[in-house]
Amino acid sequence: MAEQHVLTSLLDDLRQQQPIHTALCLGQDITVYSPEAINWQYFNASDFLNLPFTQRYDLAVVVLHEQTVSDLPNEQQSQLIVKLRDLMAKRLIVIADQKQAQQLRALGLTQMLNQILDDEQLMVWQFNILNYKQVPDWLNSRFWANPEHWNKFRW
Known part of the structure; x- marks a missing residue:
């Protein structure tokens, strides 16, 4: 696997940010490249679309350029990513x-890394709900929720 080094360093960085206890992978079985502390589950991409929701995992890794996932139509690839996200x-x-x-950009993912491995340009994308959207400065009580003005002004 060409991206083994990239994945191991990425997993180490993610584990430092927030602990990862459960994870799942789709497209390629990457469980052998990860630390033993993570409880991994591998799923086939086409079977995963039919699975019911049983639990929420700490991390999901999808390798889209692998044949098992890339053979799916774009619509099913999008459904797969949306279900995970x-x-x-x-x-x-x-x-x-x-x-x-x-x-991937249309689905709300942000680009983390752009890597050329084995004459193949691979990009690493992420979605983390905690930092998906930055809170704008105007969205605070100073501008819109002033209880001291509730009986003074008519909106």
Whole structure:
């Protein structure tokens, strides 16, 4: 696996930010490259779409450029990522080709890394609900929720 070094360093960085106890992977079985402290589950991409929700994992890793996932139509790839993003995982890591960048950006993922491995340009994308959207400065009580003005002004 060409991205073994990238994945191990990425997992170490993610574990330092927040503990990872449970994780799942789709597209390629990466459980052999990860620390033993993580409880990994590997799923086939087509079977995963039919699985019911049973638990929320700390991390999900999807390797989109692998044949098992890349053979799926774009619509099913999007459904797979949305199911992981919204339902199954707190944090989502997607490893994909450069040609899938627009699709991943449209699904709300942010690019973490752009790596050229074995003459193949791979991009690492992430989705973390905790830092998905930065809170704008105007969205605070100083501008809109002033209880001291409730009986003074008519809106």
